[in-house]
Structures are given as structure tokens and as C-alpha cells.
Amino acid sequence: MQLSGVFKTTGMDKRLLAIADKVKNNERITEEEGVILFEKGELGFVGALANDIATRLHGGKVYFNRNFHIEPTNVCVFTCNFCSYSRQYKHRDEGWEMGLEQMLDIVRKYDGQPVTEVHIVGGVHPKMNLEFFCELLSKIRAHRPDLHLKGFTAVELDYMFRKAKLTTQEGMQRLKDAGLQSLPGGGAEIFHPDVRNVICADKVDGDGWLHIHQTAHELGMHSNATMLYGHIEKYEHRVDHMSRLRQLQDTTGGFNCFIPLKFRNKDNDMSNIAETSIIEDLRMYAIARIFMDNFRNLKAYWPMLGRQTAQLTLSFGVNDLDGTIDDTTKIYSMAGSEEQSPSLSTEELCDMIEAVGRIPVERDTLYNELRTYTTAV
Numbered sequence: 001m002q003l004s005g006v007f008k009t010t011g012m013d014k015r016l017l018a019i020a021d022k023v024k025n026n027e028r029i030t031e032e033e034g035v036i037l038f039e040k041g042e043l044g045f046v047g048a049l050a051n052d053i054a055t056r057l058h059g060g061k062v063y064f065n066r067n068f069h070i071e072p073t074n075v076c077v078f079t080c081n082f083c084s085y086s087r088q089y090k091h092r093d094e095g096w097e098m099g100l101e102q103m104l105d106i107v108r109k110y111d112g113q114p115v116t117e118v119h120i121v122g123g124v125h126p127k128m129n130l131e132f133f134c135e136l137l138s139k140i141r142a143h144r145p146d147l148h149l150k151g152f153t154a155v156e157l158d159y160m161f162r163k164a165k166l167t168t169q170e171g172m173q174r175l176k177d178a179g180l181q182s183l184p185g186g187g188a189e190i191f192h193p194d195v196r197n198v199i200c201a202d203k204v205d206g207d208g209w210l211h212i213h214q215t216a217h218e219l220g221m222h223s224n225a226t227m228l229y230g231h232i233e234k235y236e237h238r239v240d241h242m243s244r245l246r247q248l249q250d251t252t253g254g255f256n257c258f259i260p261l262k263f264r265n266k267d268n269d270m271s272n273i274a275e276t277s278i279i280e281d282l283r284m285y286a287i288a289r290i291f292m293d294n295f296r297n298l299k300a301y302w303p304m305l306g307r308q309t310a311q312l313t314l315s316f317g318v319n320d321l322d323g324t325i326d327d328t329t330k331i332y333s334m335a336g337s338e339e340q341s342p343s344l345s346t347e348e349l350c351d352m353i354e355a356v357g358r359i360p361v362e363r364d365t366l367y368n369e370l371r372t373y374t375t376a377v
């Protein structure tokens with residue numbers, strides 16, 4: 001029996017049945033239907049649909065990569081209310097600021113190790129400018145040409161380009177020439193101004209974020225997209241956010257993956273807001289898988305979700321767990337994640353994936369498959 005046929009025997013809401021039929025026929029669901037899924041779709045229902053889509057797209061494969069992060073600084077000119085990580089410039093003695101050599105030392109630590117990607121992201125420091133980052137990129141490129149350089153959220157880029165008095169296209173081209181290959185998905189938060197103006201009013205707005213990613217795509221670069229969920233936003237705002245990303249993806253095809261990021265509430269100005277339940281997290285991933293029909297990959301970022309919840313998402317539409325990380329990021333440990341020193345060996349990642357009956361596949365940043373692990377290494 002077809003999936004939608006199973007649901008027809010349960011006396012389910014007709015609108016949900018219509019969505020199940022669309023999923024079965026590989027059709028796109030509307031924004032209105034996205035909201036219906038959030039409001040009415042119970043976990044088993046959305047999970048079954050999402051799992052069906054993921055299986056159709058990827059068989060049983062789940063991707064991971066071998067990567068590390070560089071966080072140049074946590075000093076930031078912006079004041080996002082959800083951020084537990086940043087320190088204002090006037091309190092910079094409480095934070096960190098790395099010099100070029102310090103960052104190159106991090107890269108050198110991986111000499112001879114089979115990492116394929118460095119992810120560079122941090123606060124927006126008023127003195128770290130475009131020239132500084134171009135020099136960093138070209139030095140990493142010269143030292144380790146095989147490493148994929150993924151770096152800088154649209155928030156960092158917007159500030160860098162404005163300070164350098166360059167257009168987005170000119171600034172992006174400079175970074176590309178210095179060796180930048182992809183953009184991470186951070187800084188997207190929630191695009192809708194009713195939410196953005198409350199949680200992160202002073203940084204680049206939704207249109208600005210999308211414009212930066214569109215420009216990168218037009219220059220032949222790829223990027224990721226995130227959404228910070230589980231705080232003051234309503235379901236309509238989540239759907240609006242995903243819809244704007246889906247539209248840009250229709251135009252450029254430049255997004256590699258979508259990454260819902262669960263709001264963590266420790267030590268920030270939104271600590272009064274309770275975190276979402278695991279059920280709500282799983283529903284979020286499943287509905288993202290159903291709605292984002294033109295995104296091939298849905299990533300659960302385990303340092304933020306915790307490894308067990310991340311593992312659970314693999315039955316709810318997720319096909320990517322990000323990477324080994326090697327304890328090189330602080331964003332989520334400082335916000336209260338259970339992963340206080342995030343690091344997983346290749347073997348541990350493979351075990352996590354195999355434990356839920358999936359096939360671990362190492363990928364590079366662009367989702368080229370590098371190695372399939374049939375049994376844990």
C-alpha cells in the first residue's frame with residue numbers, strides 16, 4: 001500500500017491527506033500547507049513522509065565530513081539577544097582575538113591528517129577587515145591547498161564589505177580570489193522583520209542575507225542556509241523563512257544544504273524562553289524535509305542538538321550530520337548544549353549512523369562522496 005493509503009485508514013484531517021498525496025507524487029507543498037503541517041501534523045505522520053523523501057533521495061546513506069573550525073574572535077559589534085558567545089568591544093578582555101599566526105597554527109595542527117574542510121566563523125570584530133581575512137585565506141590556501149575553505153556568515157561579510165566600501169560582488173570576488181570556496185549558513189536566524197527586529201535588530205536584514213548568498217552563487221560558489229528556531233517565532237515565520245530560501249534555490253541552485261538550528265537558552269538575553277522539546281525538534285526537521293523540496297541535503301548539526309537527538313533525526317528526514325569538529329567551536333557549548341567539548345572520531349560518527357540502520361558516507365563540502373563505510377572503521 002502507498003504511504004498516503006496507510007493514512008487514509010486513520011480518519012485523518014483531509015488537508016493532511018492531500019499533503020501526503022503530494023509527497024507521494026513528488027509535488028511541492030504550499031506555504032499554507034507548511035503551516036498546516038506545523039499546526040496539525042503529529043510526529044509519526046510528518047516523520048513517515050520525511051523519511052520517505054530522504055530514502056527516495058539518498059537510499060540509506062547518511063553523510064558526514066572531516067572538518068575543524070577556526071573562530072577568529074568572539075568580539076562582536078552586534079548584540080543579538082540569543083547569542084551567548086559574543087563579547088562587546090569594550091569588554092574584549094573577556095573574549096578572544098586571534099592573530100594570523102595563531103590561526104595558521106591551528107591549520108598546521110592538522111598537517112598529515114585527512115581533514116577536508118576548515119569552517120571559519122566568528123564575531124564581527126571592528127578591526128578584523130577584508131584585507132586581514134584575504135591574507136588569512138591565501139596563507140591557508142598556500143599551506144594546505146587540498147583543504148576546502150568555507151567561511152564567514154553573511155553578517156560578517158556584510159560588515160566587511162561595507163567597511164571596505166565595496167559592493168557585495170566586488171568584496172566576494174576578492175575573497176574568492178584569496179581562496180574562499182563556500183559560505184556557511186549562519187546569520188540567517190529568522191528573516192521575517194517582526195521577529196528579526198526583536199532578536200537581532202542591528203545586523204544585516206533578511207533581504208541582505210539572501211542578496212549575499214545570491215551573489216556568491218552567481219560567482220559560482222556554494223553555500224549553506226540555516227534557520228534559528230524555537231524562540232519567539234510563530235510557525236508562519238518558519239514557513240516564510242523556508243519559503244524565501246526555497247525561492248532563491250529555484251533561481252540559483254547554489255545551496256548545498258539546509259540546517260535548522262535549535263535555540264539554546266543558556267547565558268543569553270533570551271534565557272527566559274524555554275527550549276523546544278525533542279518532539280518539536282524532530283517535527284521541525286521532518287517538516288523542513290517535506291517543505292524544502294529543492295534542497296538535496298538536510299543537516300542536523302550535532303554539537304548544537306546533542307549527539308543522541310542528532311541520531312534520532314536520521315529517522316526524520318535528515319541525511320547529514322556535519323563533521324568530526326575536533327572540539328574547535330564554542331558557539332553551542334557556551335549556549336548550553338550538552339556537547340561541552342564537541343569532537344567525534346570517524347569511527348564514532350560511523351557507529352552513530354550504523355546504529356540506526358543507515359550507511360555512513362564521508363563527503364566533502366560539496367557533497368561529493370569520498371568513502372562509504374560498510375562496517376565501522
Ligand code: V47
Nearest residue numbers: 082083184185186187224226228261262263264335
Ligand atoms: O547564526 C547563535 C546560531 C549560528 C545560538 O553552514 C545559536 O555548515 C542556537 O550557522 N542557540 C552560527 N543557535 C553557526 C552556524 C553554523 C553552524 C554549523 C554549521 C554551519 C554550516 C553553520 O549559530 C548563528 C546563530 O543562528 N546561534 N547563538 C544559540 N544560543
Ligand code: SF4
Nearest residue numbers: 076078080083086123
Ligand atoms: Fe555577533 Fe553573531 Fe553573536 Fe550576533 S550571533 S552577536 S552577529 S557573534
